[in-house]
Amino acid sequence: KAKRAGKDKLRVFGSRMHEQALHAMRLENDLRQAIDNGDLSCHYQPIVNLESGALEGFEALARWQHPTLGNIPPSTFIPIAEDTGRIIPLGRAMLHKACAFAASIRGTLPQGDPVIHVNLSPRQFLSRQRLREVEAALDATGLPPELLVLEITESLLMENPRVAKSIMAGLKEIGVRLSLDDFGTGYSSLGSLQDYPLDSVKIDRSFIRAMNDGRDAEHIVRAILKLVSHLRLEAICEGVETTMQAANLMAFGATRMQGFLFAKPMPSEKARSLLERLALGERFTLTGMGS
Numbered sequence: 628k629a630k631r632a633g634k635d636k637l638r639v640f641g642s643r644m645h646e647q648a649l650h651a652m653r654l655e656n657d658l659r660q661a662i663d664n665g666d667l668s669c670h671y672q673p674i675v676n677l678e679s680g681a682l683e684g685f686e687a688l689a690r691w692q693h694p695t696l697g698n699i700p701p702s703t704f705i706p707i708a709e710d711t712g713r714i715i716p717l718g719r720a721m722l723h724k725a726c727a728f729a730a731s732i733r734g735t736l737p738q739g740d741p742v743i744h745v746n747l748s749p750r751q752f753l754s755r756q757r758l759r760e761v762e763a764a765l766d767a768t769g770l771p772p773e774l775l776v777l778e779i780t781e782s783l784l785m786e787n788p789r790v791a792k793s794i795m796a797g798l799k800e801i802g803v804r805l806s807l808d809d810f811g812t813g814y815s816s817l818g819s820l821q822d823y824p825l826d827s828v829k830i831d832r833s834f835i836r837a838m839n840d841g842r843d844a845e846h847i848v849r850a851i852l853k854l855v856s857h858l859r860l861e862a863i864c865e866g867v868e869t870t871m872q873a874a875n876l877m878a879f880g881a882t883r884m885q886g887f888l889f890a891k892p893m894p895s896e897k898a899r900s901l902l903e904r905l906a907l908g909e910r911f912t913l914t915g916m917g918s
């Protein structure tokens with residue numbers, strides 16, 4: 628009898644968990660298929676230079692349009708891909724797509740060719756094999772290495788500083804640039820930045836958002852910008868949504884920004900028409916885009 632009661636309890640408890648587990652398994656399965664079929668796409672978000680009004684580059688962001696569930700955000704599928712090892716083929720495909728896109732838009736802007744930023748997961752990064760994949764993507768697409776910027780995160784530097792340093796050195800030898808993503812959200816000390824061969828730092832959008840709330844956050848952003856420039860690194864401010872934020876950042880000496888104020892991530896065709904407008908003389912300004 629006790630056994631029977633236990634079973635019923637399990638069933639009641641179990642149904643929701645069972646459903647969630649099924650859902651997770653289905654997503655995992657569908658993601659594997661989407662990656663294998665090349666169904667993931669790549670959107671591009673402008674990174675702008677407000678001093679010149681020019682486009683610095685684009686960040687490549689993975690997109691998954693599920694056939695029945697609709698758009699599934701990277702915050703859902705990237706962790707699944709990381710846990711299941713599918714981040715390796717996913718990352719490889721993104722790298723190829725992004726490099727091919729960047730190679731195809733060379734020569735469209737008189738101010739110079741935009742760079743392409745590609746996100747690397749820690750797991751994807753911590754292996755020598757990945758160095759060869761970066762070279763393969765550059766070779767296959769003909770993109771000059773200096774137009775590729777690889778974005779890595781602080782957790783990577785924390786987990787295995789020695790391996791991270793040596794792979795970063797290998798990437799610098801290839802000639803690509805390195806950027807530290809989501810800066811300020813991890814645990815690395817500001818000072819440890821100088822131990823790595825970085826070219827730029829992306830200041831996380833939580834700091835930019837917090838600037839709305841008052842002076843304290845402003846002081847923090849100013850301090851970060853000061854340190855970053857002291858280390859001769861470029862700063863890119865993420866998640867700039869308002870003219871007020873952009874104006875404040877400019878006043879603090881930051882000129883490189885990315886955010887909905889300027890443009891949302893967009894498919895490649897839309898990015899190409901944006902390039903056409905820029906080639907005709909349009910500029911990025913404190914209010915978005917204009918002539």
Ligand code: C2E
Nearest residue numbers: 688689701702705721746747748866867868885886887892
């Ligand atoms: P991230 O690398 O920090 O990318 C920036 C995220 O901020 C993107 O979210 C972008 O759409 C969003 N964003 C840009 N401007 C604004 C703004 O003004 N306001 C707000 N609220 N958000 C803004 P998304 O595309 O959802 O990507 C989320 C994260 O998923 C990325 O954060 C990155 O860590 C990861 N991710 C995306 N694609 C890839 C990929 O191909 N490989 C890897 N390993 N990770 C990826």
Ligand code: MG
Nearest residue numbers: 686746778808
């Ligand atoms: Mg990024």
Ligand code: MG
Nearest residue numbers: 808809829865
């Ligand atoms: Mg970021």
Ligand code: MG
Nearest residue numbers: 809831832865
């Ligand atoms: Mg971020």
